[in-house]
Amino acid sequence: MSAPASAQRRIGVLLVNLGTPDSPQTPDVRRYLNEFLTDGRVVDMPAAIRYPLFRGLVVPLRAPKSAKIYQELWTERGSPLLFHGLDLQKKVQEQLGPNYVVAFGMRYQNPSIEKALAELRDAAVERIIVLPLFPQYAAASTGSVQQKVMELVSKWWVVPSISFISTFTDNPGFIGTIVTLGKAEMAKRDYDHIVFSYHGIPERHVLKGSHNGYCKLGNCCASYNKNNRYCYRAQCFETSRLVAAGLGLSPEQYTVAFQSRLQSRLRDPWLQPYTDEVLKEMPAKGLKNVLAFSPAFVADCLETTIEVGSEFKELFEEAGGNHWQLVPSLNSHPQWVDAVVGMVKEN
Template identity: 35%
Template sequence: MEKTAVLLVNLGTPDAPDEKSVRRYLAEFLSDPRVIDLPRWKWLPILHGIILRVRPKKSAMLYQSVWTDAGSPLLLNGRRQQAALQERLTDTGVKVVLAMSYGKPNLDAELQKLHQWGVRRLVVVPLYPQYSSTTVGSIWYGLQRSLADWRDLPELTFIRDYPDQPSYIATLADRIRSSIAEHGMPDRLLLSYHGIPIRYAQNGDDYPQRCQITTELIKQQFPELSILETFQSKFGNEEWLKPATIDTVRALAAQGAKQIAVIAPGFSADCLETLQELAQENARAFYEAGGQQFSYIPAANDHPFFIDCLEDLVRRRLHYSN
């Protein structure tokens, strides 16, 4: 059988929660023209002259608040997803590999290992349920660069996204039901997606529409809940998709909401943006504005239904039956 591999790809993480490691990671991440599309002559002096002098120290402290004894939450969750999917695909002989767009395990390095192994069929699964040029597009860009010098290119299958995959929606629904069983029915449920500049959407990035697909399917699962779609993690001075999650959290508390729950459907694995920004920063904002109970609902991580989702995506492309 031709050597076949599945490449799971997520954003990335610093090697350690210290200023030096975070600076190196941010330099790689924020240099990506798919993430910040300003002209290089304009952006790079700002990045190296201002941002990388100020932001790493603050970001390192944030990473320290979520770092575990075993390391980065994003990497740990990614490894669990990789291992669980590998077990599901044992009967196929397929190799499952994890890579990151930035940091380690490095996308280019993992592709080179697969090249040396002799890969002939490659299925790339971005761990972003909703397409954006800033995330999935960046992975495609990285693949093109890495494969450009290969003389023996593999048969390549690239999964764009899966915002309506039934087992993915089932994962989110099960997470929400578990939260309600533990904490009770919230006054509002927020679906918090990572934001992007509005300009990107105006220029053709269909990310808002892909998020809306997931939102509508979750609403159908929970007609009894008041559900709001919001966006988080704004960076820079441009106008981003709205409403902002943290503004919504404060406004709900001010309007008298006592209990809210937040889930992040765009994040397949818990990371800094979920464990610190949502579960800590947004919770604090809600309580300071008068709220009484804030529940952060975990990301998909290695939930069995999400592994079902990944397995189904791969098997359908490789034509392997269960």
């Protein structure tokens, strides 16, 4: 006879995404940007320079502009990144059952990682599995979440066993959900080309994490192996290859590119090619109907809905393109929920 659920040892699951302002108003956006852009893993410059530069100059200038964009993104349910995360948490909890406690937190702002961890501690879980919701590992995203979790838990008197799912670049469930969503869009019309657009990071971030100098920012990403398993660029190419294979695409039928760079490439090169530049060249090559994926994001957010879905569409049409279509993010799609549950159980 099994013991009651309340008496059984329970496992804690912490799902974490990047973050969102509490509202699309300038003061809340400013608070969010201040926390985000002063993270030493996001902007890897000395704190003595980072804090006054971003809090004193960059954020005050950027916050009002970003607030207007967040106002376009906001829905009746609030921030998509937040409510999709809460929906995912609820569905994963339902599937895992009472022997698990699933919490959801944001690296920046609310609900905080600290609050989510406190929920798990209060539930007296035996161990904690942390799943940062970033498919491809980067020091500025997954690495930052891991560091924050360790900093917080290190202050607990009793520290449970903790494990991290650091990357799910090639997870079959993750890849399969993207393929399902892509096929649904491709069934609606014919496309001339596919674009996989990933969030960019500075090239130096990739080089700093290179294993024994393996990374050359070139053909070293042609295969995914033990030497580049945690290389962000290599992971992006691997995800693209796997999704393309699932969609039956040849290498000539798709392009991998990077978006959302923060600074001038002349002063601070980011991963290339840049999506906004690539798409402008496509119509002249006869590629006038393009389907775009954002496989670095598992939930709709500013970078997907606004940047890829709206801003890139406008740039593409101005360059002579006919149709630019963004494939929705995974959000809380049933197949994605199954994938998350599978990753938790495997760990």
